[in-house]
Amino acid sequence: MAEQSLKEKTAKGLFWGGLSNGVQQLLNLFFGIFLSRILTPDDYGMVGMLSIFSLIAGSLQESGFIAALANKREISHKDYNAVFWFSTGLSACLYLILFFCAPLIAQFYNTPQLTALARYSFLGFFIASLGIAHSAYLFRNLMVKQKAIAVTIGLIASGTIGVTMAFLGFAYWGIATQSIVYVGTVNICYWRFSSWHPTLSFDFRPLKGMLSFSSKLLATNIFNHINNNILTVILGKFYSGQEVGYFTQANKWNSMGYSVVSGTVNSVAQPVLSTLSDDRERQQRAFRKMLRFTAFISFPAMLGLSLIAPELIILSITDKWLPSASILQLLCIGGAFIPVTNLYSNLIISKGKSNIYMWNTICLGIIQLVTMLLLYPYGIRTMISIYVAINICWLLVWHYFVWREIRLSLFMALKDVLPFAVIAAGVMAAAYYITIGITNLYLLIISKILIAALLYTAIMWLSRSVTFRESLHYIIKK
Numbered sequence: 001m002a003e004q005s006l007k008e009k010t011a012k013g014l015f016w017g018g019l020s021n022g023v024q025q026l027l028n029l030f031f032g033i034f035l036s037r038i039l040t041p042d043d044y045g046m047v048g049m050l051s052i053f054s055l056i057a058g059s060l061q062e063s064g065f066i067a068a069l070a071n072k073r074e075i076s077h078k079d080y081n082a083v084f085w086f087s088t089g090l091s092a093c094l095y096l097i098l099f100f101c102a103p104l105i106a107q108f109y110n111t112p113q114l115t116a117l118a119r120y121s122f123l124g125f126f127i128a129s130l131g132i133a134h135s136a137y138l139f140r141n142l143m144v145k146q147k148a149i150a151v152t153i154g155l156i157a158s159g160t161i162g163v164t165m166a167f168l169g170f171a172y173w174g175i176a177t178q179s180i181v182y183v184g185t186v187n188i189c190y191w192r193f194s195s196w197h198p199t200l201s202f203d204f205r206p207l208k209g210m211l212s213f214s215s216k217l218l219a220t221n222i223f224n225h226i227n228n229n230i231l232t233v234i235l236g237k238f239y240s241g242q243e244v245g246y247f248t249q250a251n252k253w254n255s256m257g258y259s260v261v262s263g264t265v266n267s268v269a270q271p272v273l274s275t276l277s278d279d280r281e282r283q284q285r286a287f288r289k290m291l292r293f294t295a296f297i298s299f300p301a302m303l304g305l306s307l308i309a310p311e312l313i314i315l316s317i318t319d320k321w322l323p324s325a326s327i328l329q330l331l332c333i334g335g336a337f338i339p340v341t342n343l344y345s346n347l348i349i350s351k352g353k354s355n356i357y358m359w360n361t362i363c364l365g366i367i368q369l370v371t372m373l374l375l376y377p378y379g380i381r382t383m384i385s386i387y388v389a390i391n392i393c394w395l396l397v398w399h400y401f402v403w404r405e406i407r408l409s410l411f412m413a414l415k416d417v418l419p420f421a422v423i424a425a426g427v428m429a430a431a432y433y434i435t436i437g438i439t440n441l442y443l444l445i446i447s448k449i450l451i452a453a454l455l456y457t458a459i460m461w462l463s464r465s466v467t468f469r470e471s472l473h474y475i476i477k478k
Contacts, residue, residue, distance in 0.1 A: 024151055024263070028256050029316075031159030035166050035175065036317035041245025043172040048248035049109050049236040050121050052229040053098060069136040077196065082206040084133035084198045091129035098122045109236050121176045124183050131187035134194040143193065150189030158182035220358040223365040230365075230372055231387060238376050247380065249317075250327035254335045257305045261298045261339040273350035284406040287347055288416055291340070292467045295417040298339045299424035300456050306332035307428045307452065311445040327384060334388035336424075337395060340417060344398040351405050360401065364394050419463075427455045 099119050106114035138147050162178030235244045276283040310325040348357045368390055375383045402408055431452040438444040460468035
């Protein structure tokens with residue numbers, strides 16, 4: 001009965017997570033197209049240079065406590081309250097530090113305008129700190145629907161304001177304001193949907209029990225942000241703002257793609273895997289099922305995005321962004337594997353092995369940093385190709401640690417993932433060659449999408465894929 005209840009909760013979470021992330025990325029796409037048509041690559045480059053500082057500050061304020069609260073066996077008001085006041089106080093201190101360091105950041109990039117923009121943009125992570133405890137509450141209780149509603153409202157409000165400001169000539173200030181409005185709106189919704197609220201009692205003793213776990217996640221998240229943004233930093237230092245803008249635009253589209261899959265799975269993976277942490281056999285079965293579902297969605301979605309990248313860029317945001325299309329095609333190959341990597345890391349965290357998660361990510365970050373610094377004279381595309389290859393190969397390292405925890409062999413993992421990857425790659429290659437003679441861009445992109453979708457669906461149906469049939473059954477049922 002309990003297993004059936006957990007299965008229903010997981011299916012419901014995946015459904016709402018998938019629906020939510022699909023809607024979110026459509027909204028991102030809608031507003032992103034308007035912004036990209038109005039703004040220039042230099043505008044995006046300005047904001048992109050600052051992203052790593054905001055993300056690292058955001059990791060420091062969150063300090064891994066969301067995952068720590070989700071993995072705690074028993075939890076009380078004091079635990080949430082301690083996290084709330086700690087995050088708020090720390091983020092206020094971090095904002096003051098970054099406020100006075102803004103001229104140094106501008107000097108590093110040789111861009112004086114970044115001083116004022118940095119001081120304004122960094123307000124976003126301070127505002128975000130006010131919703132960390134509430135986000136943890138919703139996450140722990142698998143309130144995926146409520147989080148989906150909050151994010152959707154935030155995207156609509158912030159996107160409208162961002163596009164309006166860009167149209168009125170505020171340039172990169174519109175992008176910065178969009179981010180601030182987004183986190184503010186989402187936090188208001190989190191407060192509304194959560195039955196927990198902070199009280200004026202400053203007892204930080206509950207943090208002691210979480211620090212050994214959360215501190216490792218903190219270090220890991222910082223290195224994750226460094227790993228994901230190292231190219232932006234190096235490009236900002238050694239290349240022009242325009243080239244940073246092209247990369248930022250391509251990376252945004254890539255992120256929108258894999259976030260649909262990652263967000264769907266991540267909304268339930270860690271809470272569900274944590275629930276099963278005492279039963280290795282059940283946990284392995286649940287993990288393999290999630291792994292198949294992730295591969296089933298991720299590879300056709302991301303390789304499909306790579307297939308239509310040139311037409312999509314030209315038709316949606318005009319040919320002034322065409323140089324970003326080839327960058328997007330490379331990033332999408334790596335993007336297909338990111339949801340799989342995220343699922344592996346969720347399993348490690350659910351077993352309480354935050355130290356493994358931390359050192360694995362740090363080692364990857366160091367390798368990427370050294371490699372990118374050595375490769376920057378050889379051009380952006382060489383750097384991106386090697387960056388993608390390193391991330392894909394590192395999956396073998398993640399798998400080793402998963403094998404140690406739940407004895408999932410490499411053969412079984414490849415059996416779960418490889419068929420979907422090979423079929424998706426073959427389908428995209430077939431769609432490309434079938435449509436190679438079409439010159440009309442509208443007809444070309446529609447033909448590629450229809451042919452790829454029909455071929456992939458047909459192969460899934462004829463091969464009697466269990467994952468495909470279960471997903472189809474659940475959608476029809478809903």
